[in-house]
Amino acid sequence: MTGPSATSSGSTTKTSRHGRSKSTSSYCHTTGTPAEPTSSTAANNTERSSGEEDEKDGGVPFFVNRTGFPIDTVTWERMWSHVTKVHPDGQEMVDKIRNATHLPKHPVPSVPNFKPSMSVPDWLHAVQNYMRNLQYNHTGTQFFEIKKTRPLSGLMETAREMIRESLPIKCLEAVILGIYLTNGLTSVERFPISFKTQFSGHHFHHVVLGVYCNGRYGTLGMSRRTDLMDRSLxxxxxxELVFDFEDSYRRYQHTMKKIKIGLxxxxxxxxxxPIEWxxxxxxxxxxxxxxxxxxxxKHGRDMRMKHCFVSQSAETAIKRCNCANYIGSASNPTTYWFRTMVQKNV
Incomplete structure (x- = not known):
């Protein structure tokens, strides 16, 4: 983990007054007890970051690292203080780790490399395994700030930072990383799917990356629960895909409240x-x-139709551009004809 004394590349962002956010990278709680209990006063004073959901995740806000890497001292100490409160072994576990003279080096997962011989399902499986090897973030501090209103180009820079740091991630971070790792796979369309559920009087948020290829749907993602993550094509x-997630939530006594599908x-x-969420x-x-x-x-058909329309428009634009380049080229006899027309003011 990258502490305040570590040396690591990465952009620095502005720190908010409280440094915590509500559900942007949402928890997938499947028990009635919130994973990060905080006082109601702290929850009421929580500042909201751009693009977050309208509800707290299970009524409990969580911390976000807004200062980039290396992590500053305030964020670092706040994280350990929170871990002390929520971990069963509390301060004893924290002291054991922080006071250790030698800690084994955590293996850094290798970024998957796409090969032309790989099929689309194999590549999606490799991407999902990579994110799974990064592990789900249980620290109560989200290491990478994700603003949903940020341009896609900026979010892709955050994805590159995730790969450089190789730290545990949450579900929203997994969506951004999944988009980045599948950008070169043009036969696969990606779109966000967000869920809002209710359990024991609290609302919970989760998001996965929907994928579509050759008439089949699936997902990529991260969650505390294995059946709320990825789905094969x-x-x-x-x-069918959305109802399958709803069935998984039902097994944990969660009631589906809202479903949001992007483009x-x-x-x-x-x-x-920005991404249309x-x-x-x-x-x-x-x-x-x-x-x-x-x-x-209807939404699935509309997305496919719009995609086909955009693709055809792009192809037409390319043809027109090539035609214009041909007309304007010196080797094209039509060029002489156009020049003659201009000179004679016809």
Whole structure:
């Protein structure tokens, strides 16, 4: 883990007054007890960061590292103080780690390399395994600040920082990293899927990266629970995929409240536009399964149609550009004709 005395590259961002955020990288609690209990006063005084959800995750805010790397002393000590409160062994465990003269070096997972011989499912499996090897972040401090309104190009820089630091991540960070690692796979379309559930009077948030390829849907992601993470490319429709997640939540006595589906994320990592996170919002507690299915299927068709339209428009633009280049080239006889027309003011 990168402490205040470590040397590491990475951009530095401004620190907020409290340095904590509500559910942007959401917890997937499946028990009734919040993982990071804090006082109600601290929760009320929590500052909100751009792009976060409207509800606290389980009624409990969590800390966010807003100062980049290396982690500053305030963020570092705050993290350990929180761990002391929530870990079963408390201060004894913290002292054992922090006062150790020698700690074994944690293995850094290798970034997967795409090979032309790999199939799409194999590559998605390799990406998911890489994120799983980074491990889910249980410290109560999110190491990478993710602002949903930030341009895609900026979020891709954060993804590169995740790879450099190789620290545990949460679900929202996994979505950004999944987008980055699949940018070169143009046959796969990516889009965010967000869930809001309720358990024991509290609301919980989670997000995964939906993937679509060759008429099949799946997901990439991170969670405390293995059945709330990735899904293979085996679902024929978007509704089948979403309902499968709902079934998993039901096994943990969570009630689905809202489902938010975004739009396809561009494969160009340099575009200066934010990700569309909430293009379709479904109120699951007010709509029946059939109505939800129809909305999800319509959204899936709309995304595919818009993608085809954009692709055709881009292809037409390229053809026009090539045509213009040909007309303007010196070797093209049409160039002489255009010049003659101009000279004669025809």
């Amino acid at each position: 085996s679902f024929r429709t978007l509704s 396809y994320v561009p494969h160009n990592p340099h575009v200066f536009q 909430n293009y379709l919002v479904i109120n699951a507690c007010r709509q029946g399964c059939e109505d939800m299915r129809k909305e999800l299927e």
